[in-house]
Amino acid sequence: MAQRFQLNPKTLPTADPLKRVSLIPRSAEQKLADNSGERRPLAPRTHEDSPFGDHTDDHNVSAPADHNKVMDHETEKLGSIVPKTANHPHPSEDVLDANIRHSMVPKSLGHNSLGGRFGPGKKQAFHRNGRPMFSLSDDRVMADRVLKTHSPDMIFFDVKSLLSVVDDIFKSHVPSVDDSAPKPTLVFKDYADHTSFETFADVIDQISCEIDCKCLHGGESHGMMTSGLHLDSRNTTTFSVLSLVSKYRWDAKLVLVLAALAVKYGVFLLLAETHATNQLTKSLALIKQLPSIFSRQNALHQRLDKTRLLMKEMVALTTTIIEIYQLPPNHITTAFTDHVPTAVYWIVRCVLICVSHLSGASGFRQDQIMSFMEVSEIHENSERLRKINDYLKEQLRKSRLTIEDGIIEEEYQELIQTFTTIIHVDVVPPLLRLLRPIDFLYHGAGVSKRRVGINVLTQKHVLLLVSDLENIEKELYILESLYTEAWQQSFEILWVPVQDFRTEADDAKFEALHMNMRWYVLGEPRKLRRAAIRFVREWWGFKNRPILVALDPKGQVMSTNAFPMVWIWQPFAHPFTTARERDLWSEQEWNLEFLIDGTDPHSLNQLLDGKYICLYGGEDLQWIKNFTSLWRNVAKAANIQLEMVYVGKRNPKNGILPIINTIRDENISHTLPDLFQIWFFWTRIESMWESKQRMLKARGIKGREGFKEEEKDLVLQEVVAMLGYGGEGDGWGLVSKASDLMVRAKGNLFSRGLSEFNEWEVNIPTKGFLTALNDHLLMRLPPHHCTRFMLPETAGIIPNEVECTECRRTMEKYYLYQCCLE
DSSP states (O other): OOOOOOOOOGSOOOHHHHHOOOOOOOOOOOOSSOTTTOOOOOOOTTTTTTTOOEEEOOOOOOOGGGGOOOBTTBBBBOOSSSSSOOSSSSSSSSHHHHHHHHHHTTTTTTTTTTTTTOOTTTTSSSEEETTTTOOOHHHHHHHHHHHHOOOOBBOOOOOOHHHHHHHHHTTOOOOOOOTSSSOOOOOOOOTTTTTOOOGGGHHHHHHHHHHHHHHHHSOOOOSSSSSSHHHHHHHHHHHHHHHHHHTBHHHHHHHHHHHHHHHHHHHHHHHHHHHHOHHHHHHHHHHTTTHHHHHHHHHHHHHHHHHHHHHHHHHHHHHHHHHHHOGGGGGGHHHTTTTTTHHHHHHHHHHHHHHHHGGGGSSSTOOOOOHHHHHHHHHHHHHEEEEEOOOHHHHHHHHHHHHHHHHHHHHHHHHHHHHHHHHHHSSHHHHHHHHTTEEEEEEEEEEGGGEGGGGGGOOOEEEEEEOSSSOHHHHHHHHHOOOHHHHHOOOEEEEOOOOSSSHHHHHHHHHHHHHSSSSEEEOGGGGHHHHHHHHHHSSSSSSSSSSEEEEOOSSSEEEOOOOOOHHHHHGGGGOHHHHHHHHHHHHHEEEEEEHHEEEEEEHHHHTTTEEEEEEEOOOHHHHHHHHHHHHHHHHHHHHHOOOEEEESSSOOGGHHHHHHHHHHHTTTOOOSSSHHHHHHHHHHHHHHHHHHHHHHHHTTTHHHHHHHHHHOOHHHHHHHHHHHHTTTTSSSEEEEEEOOOOEEHHHHHHHHHHHHHHHHHHGHHHHHHHHHHHHHHHHHHOOOOOOOOOOOOOOOOOOOOOOOOOTTBBBOOOOOOOOOOO
């Protein structure tokens, strides 16, 4: 047994014992202090004993000249840990204690590396001078030596399975002699699916023998470290173990070495658990001198708990290295290969530390618990492994993102080719490529809903309704009212929810939304690939507002957003091509019937009965009452039948509900049925503007030429005027009859014109009611005006110039960001 040396009590300082042990990194040029009462490290250390390198300049103390020689140890030129003198063949007590304190500290961790001796420092920098702390100059020397032991010969095995067995052993319950202590529930794992490890049993035995032999003969077991290996012997043993596993990959080396530790640790736990009840294990424990430590539970648990901390970090770092070597070979870059050898070295060295603690368990005295240096050694190496693991995990995360981005880009380009250049004979193949790995749909509403395959859409016109879960209610409401038998005979609708991030709340909302849908719904939309989401966003222009992508029976894209055509012309827009859109506009006239088509059946019926219809809006209730009162007086005086309809404003919120309720309660006029119908009325007008702009874009008309075209387009001018009215809170009005002239004006101007009825009523017999009113309003146009026009959110269709509907001058352009919560 190694000889023990007691430290000289009179050399101990009277300060706090924690401050006796210097954990501050020392440089290689350490010197012995002149004060003989102070204990200082005497001998320099080599790269092998400090693979992290010497980069701390604080507390540099030079060693005396007669101790600066380097000793030859086991044919390796390693630095002498402690000097010997003629009178002391073994290291002196003071020198030994000082060298222990010095050698236990990693030089790269800095002044506060242990954060008050036991924890990581509060402001420990992860990088120094732009490089990881564990990759310093002396580390390269050690890493180069580790690389010389590495000569893999393509031997592969299931490292993850073996590591899982090792981890189970490390996490095993530590036995207790206290029968009242709670015991964990026994869970037996079935390792039948694990690969057989018989081939590597000999290698694991060789590693165990190598470690055991060096632990027994490697130095002063309780003089140098209080638990096993002499420092230079530990370094030599590390490389000896690495030589035994030289032909394996880096991850395999670590798993085999950890397996050797697991065998020794597992045997130790078995002896501890059964030595009191089993004669065989009691005899084995006696030979190993273990009964005394088994009877001292506090000391045993403290030693094993601290050792298991280091085991946990070793397994975590090994798991990361396994994951690194599961990457494609071209992604295992120098960001990994420059640091994996360092990680392997320190894991093997930490295995030796664990074995030393287990081997030393039988040697300490009855009342001895783990020394401060043993505890700090565990914390120091755990912190080192954790920092290496954090760095490698960050590089692994970046590498995986790079791989994922490459896959997404490849799939994205494939989707572009699928819907642009590849000729298909059916709509199903491109849909399968877009929606994979999802291969089923839901169809039917309520209890009749069932799962069907995507192939049910074979040779059909398909409208892909693409939306998120937040901005779809209004579109669903209107589509539901338009989805008649005629629609179903012409085409099928497939809802494709696009949600970048999904929660349980998202799933619940999806279920609630699709349960009542009569059309097809994509099954398990959370599995939609990121490449598909990117494609519909970037190539088809999906942002926040839903889009309706039209596909013909052969999978060709007819329109990337057919909603404008659907809102304007409903089923008559089929098959939603640009040619069909152009034909519809060529046949369309601007009149009141077209303006309210599909939005208010009541008004449409009144219009067919020959009545005048006045549409009005605004948020000023007093103006509304005055405006409707003036109209009733004018209608009575002019002997005309008039129906007034309140249509609210663009983007209606709950704030206009009190106005609608007041109009209904006081029977002021008719209103659109609800907020959805008000929204649809204005959305149709926005769709008209978008469709007109798309026609100009399809014809390649830009700049001033496009501006001139807009001047010639009466429908576009009227649409712009209506959008200007709907975007303001002020009142406005529009009156017409069937296909007659449409007269419109802002609220104050319109009210003034009505109040001056006696001035223009004389023109009614010759000009007609609408023309007489319009001419009078034009005469009363104010010399100054301020007209605002907010463009609807569209797929990138923003004209360079917009004409003012009042004075025909070019309007100034501004950007408006608005958030309205009501």
